[in-house]
Amino acid sequence: MIGDIKNISFLARLVGVIRVVSNLLGTELRFWDLLGERMSFSLRVYLRALAHNRTILFTFLCMIAFIAADPSSARAFVPVWFAVGFWPVLFAFYLTVMILCLFGVAALARAIPNLRVPIPVIGFVALIPTVVLCESCLHYASNGTLVPDFVGKLFIFFFMVQGLETIYFRFILPDIRKELAAEEPSRHLVIGGEKVELTKLLHIEAREHHVHMTFEDAKSRARARLSDIVAQTQDTDGMQPHRSWWIARDPAIRVERKNGRVVLRLRDDTEVPVARTRVDEVLSWLQTHVHPAE
Missing domain, CATH: 2.40.50.1020 (LytTr DNA-binding domain)
Incomplete structure (x- = not known):
């Protein structure tokens, strides 16, 4: 009997969590981009767009650009194979932190309906742990010869990432959203x-x-x-x-x-x-x- 009550209580909490997450996913988020233009999208739409072929291609090209540009100046200290595998992992980490930040914005948006956030601010927050991880891993991989420069690299990454994200949000995401809307069945x-x-x-x-x-x-x-x-x-x-x-x-x-x-x-x-x-x-x-x- 007690076990059944505990199971029911657990299921009730699980349903509550699912409902909260679903509400956050459907909340329309309002932003300014790097150039001050207004835009909005929900987390549900954003996550679907990330799995789109055009997003995957854009991400692949960005990875090539980062490997070639070597913004961390690590080419002389770590093997090429490490750099090739490292950047996709670092991007996945940044994207995970970015999505968590967007969940936080969604929670705020439900409490403050008129909330509009500069998306570069969210990107900057997501970059802080990403740069710390990047510099720490490269320091370890280079056997201590590459000295971490957290602040300097943070601003280098910020301007590179914001440039690429502005291109994505302004010229790629709108077309993807139109395609996704056309694919949706009647609700x-x-x-x-x-x-x-x-x-x-x-x-x-x-x-x-x-x-x-x-x-x-x-x-x-x-x-x-x-x-x-x-x-x-x-x-x-x-x-x-x-x-x-x-x-x-x-x-x-x-x-x-x-x-x-x-x-x-x-x-x-x-x-x-x-x-x-x-x-x-x-x-x-x-x-x-x-x-x-x-």
């Missing part, structure tokens, strides 16, 4: 026990114990709670500007002011109120997902 929400195709849904309004759904070519009503529906969505699907409303992401959304209050005008001319406490969050979401160039 559905479960509302009132029925499956609803997410891509056709424009907005949902909660009235008492029912939700009123508006689609591209139809309307429907179901007995359900709006909070349960919103829990099935991600930041990139839409957002909740008011406790009684959920709206889908749509380039036709426009911000207006009516009687001193902020409202959203949707493509079907529906006016959706924005709660006073959510105005900044809504405007930030619109700027990131709907009108990034404005």
